[in-house]
Amino acid sequence: MSGIEDFGRDLALYISSQKYGFKEFMAYRAQAISWILIQSLGAISTLIMVSVIYSVSSGVPGWGYFQLLALGGLVQLTSGVISFLISPRTLVRTMRNGGLDQLLLKPYNPALMIIAKNAGIRSLGGVVSGALLLTYALHGTGVGLGAMLIFIPSYLIGLAALVMSVMVLALVSYVLFKDASYTNWLMNIMFSASDYPATIYGIIGSTALSILVPVTFAVFFPAAAVFGYVNAYVILGVVLVCIAIAVMFYFSSSYLLRKYESGGG
Amino acid sequence: MQTNKFIKYLALFRISFKDLLVWGWEAVLSSFMLMLYAVIAIIVWIAIYSFTGVKSINGVDLTSTIIYFAIISALMPFLSWSNIVDRLSADIRDGSIGSSLIRPMPYYFKIFFEDMSSGVFNLIISIAVITLVIYLGRLTPGAYVGAMFVFYFIIGFLIAELLGFIVGSLAIYLTDIYGIMVSINWMVTVIGGGMIPLVFFPAFIEKALLLTPFPFLAFVPAATLSGVISIGEAFSLAVIGLAWLAALAAIAYVMWMKLKTRINAVGI
Numbered sequence: 001m002s003g004i005e006d007f008g009r010d011l012a013l014y015i016s017s018q019k020y021g022f023k024e025f026m027a028y029r030a031q032a033i034s035w036i037l038i039q040s041l042g043a044i045s046t047l048i049m050v051s052v053i054y055s056v057s058s059g060v061p062g063w064g065y066f067q068l069l070a071l072g073g074l075v076q077l078t079s080g081v082i083s084f085l086i087s088p089r090t091l092v093r094t095m096r097n098g099g100l101d102q103l104l105l106k107p108y109n110p111a112l113m114i115i116a117k118n119a120g121i122r123s124l125g126g127v128v129s130g131a132l133l134l135t136y137a138l139h140g141t142g143v144g145l146g147a148m149l150i151f152i153p154s155y156l157i158g159l160a161a162l163v164m165s166v167m168v169l170a171l172v173s174y175v176l177f178k179d180a181s182y183t184n185w186l187m188n189i190m191f192s193a194s195d196y197p198a199t200i201y202g203i204i205g206s207t208a209l210s211i212l213v214p215v216t217f218a219v220f221f222p223a224a225a226v227f228g229y230v231n232a233y234v235i236l237g238v239v240l241v242c243i244a245i246a247v248m249f250y251f252s253s254s255y256l257l258r259k260y261e262s263g264g265g
Numbered sequence: 266m267q268t269n270k271f272i273k274y275l276a277l278f279r280i281s282f283k284d285l286l287v288w289g290w291e292a293v294l295s296s297f298m299l300m301l302y303a304v305i306a307i308i309v310w311i312a313i314y315s316f317t318g319v320k321s322i323n324g325v326d327l328t329s330t331i332i333y334f335a336i337i338s339a340l341m342p343f344l345s346w347s348n349i350v351d352r353l354s355a356d357i358r359d360g361s362i363g364s365s366l367i368r369p370m371p372y373y374f375k376i377f378f379e380d381m382s383s384g385v386f387n388l389i390i391s392i393a394v395i396t397l398v399i400y401l402g403r404l405t406p407g408a409y410v411g412a413m414f415v416f417y418f419i420i421g422f423l424i425a426e427l428l429g430f431i432v433g434s435l436a437i438y439l440t441d442i443y444g445i446m447v448s449i450n451w452m453v454t455v456i457g458g459g460m461i462p463l464v465f466f467p468a469f470i471e472k473a474l475l476l477t478p479f480p481f482l483a484f485v486p487a488a489t490l491s492g493v494i495s496i497g498e499a500f501s502l503a504v505i506g507l508a509w510l511a512a513l514a515a516i517a518y519v520m521w522m523k524l525k526t527r528i529n530a531v532g533i
Binding site: 034038044056060185 | 315319448
């Protein structure tokens with residue numbers, strides 16, 4: 001019962017934090033709208049790039065126009081969600097100036113407090129434009145409901161693994177460098193690379209995209225699953241790996257937060 | 266008298282360069298990370314050419330495409346962004362521009378020479394990468410192509426600096442210029458040829474994009490050296506490049522004159 005109550009309290013905190021953040025973001029309306037438009041540039045780039053590729057060639061091995069567009073849309077959506085939930089640079093900056101100390105004193109789950117208080121509301125434009133591009137592309141591919149029933153849960157599990165790994169990456173960046181600018185940069189490069197099927201990068205590239213920051217688990221495998229490029233065993237294996245990563249990194253982040261030494265204030 | 270002035274600026278450059286060398290590995294890492302975007306583009310186009318099985322796309326073969334992106338990787342750290350934006354906007358926001366204006370040297374020269382430290386650092390990296398590309402790609406650019414490349418490299422650098430100055434100046438009107446910085450960076454990458462050689466676009470779009478200043482930061486110098494565009498085409502773009510340079514210099518001048526009148530300095 002206590003666990004459910006705690007979850008309810010945490011959820012209420014999260015929702016009220018987001019409401020506050022959104023109202024604060026919308027206070028400067030013109031700036032908010034321009035931010036939403038700017039965040040949509042990633043989806044526009046993907047649309048331009050994929051369209052140019054398919055206008056001058058047969059495209060990327062094995063993938064059709066709408067399929068590659070769907071992969072790109074999924075990358076934009078995921079990148080937006082990650083920026084919305086956790087930015088390593090912002091988190092490490094908060095830790096450096098002592099902001100995390102105040103959060104840890106509050107009677108809520110520390111990981112949730114970090115996600116709630118560091119939300120990048122301005123990334124909503126990326127989430128919306130990514131979702132729109134993905135919907136348009138999936139409509140173009142004509143995928144059925146059955147494929148979507150495989151896609152949605154495998155994507156959400158992959159996303160959970162990615163969020164937890166980014167959290168750990170940020171905490172490790174704080175311990176090692178007291179700075180996470182390069183972590184953000186690395187993530188951006190990983191997302192750029194994930195605009196295309198992981199298979200084109202060979203074994204080394206694919207491994208880097210799966211291990212360094214596990215973007216492929218959230219993006220490539222769910223997309224490959226929905227288009228039938230991987231079989232059921234691979235999907236099951238990926239889901240199990242993602243659950244393992246999410247659980248392992250959740251406990252790792254809890255451990256790192258317990259061992260956290262204040263950066264000052 | 267002129268020598269004294271130069272020594273003054275050289276001192277600024279030296280201080281800034283030493284400052285940069287304190288975090289030398291960080292600067293190298295930044296350049297390396299910017300190059301990775303071009304590496305991704307190379308891998309993607311290798312996959313596309315191999316899959317399509319064509320010898321050339323819009324007259325550009327795979328080797329030229331690889332060389333093009335390898336040159337882009339060398340140019341990106343140098344031309345992708347000017348630190349003048351960060352310096353100018355920070356000075357405007359925290360008010361330190363007020364005290365800078367009473368110093369016995371023009372403020373715009375001050376930030377230009379400070380920015381030159383990272384410019385020279387990135388130039389060393391760019392020259393090393395371009396030399397490697399010329400050697401590995403077995404390029405034999407003639408004196409004319411070499412001269413055109415250097416010319417566009419300088420034009421690109423000056424356009425980047427002027428764009429940086431103009432965007433940085435906007436900080437006096439706007440609370441947050443980060444969005445504009447991101448947009449311009451996007452334009453250089455997407456419509457400037459950082460991600461796709463402009464010759465891959467439909468001809469009318471390519472022609473329209475070449476009328477903007479952004480291709481001079483990526484496509485024009487890289488395409489000139491890699492041979493993606495002919496010498497004649499490269500030469501015909503010089504007028505557009507110089508026209509943009511003059512236009513941006515004029516805009517930057519007007520912005521500066523307006524900005525000066527809006528600065529209110531307070532403090533001790």
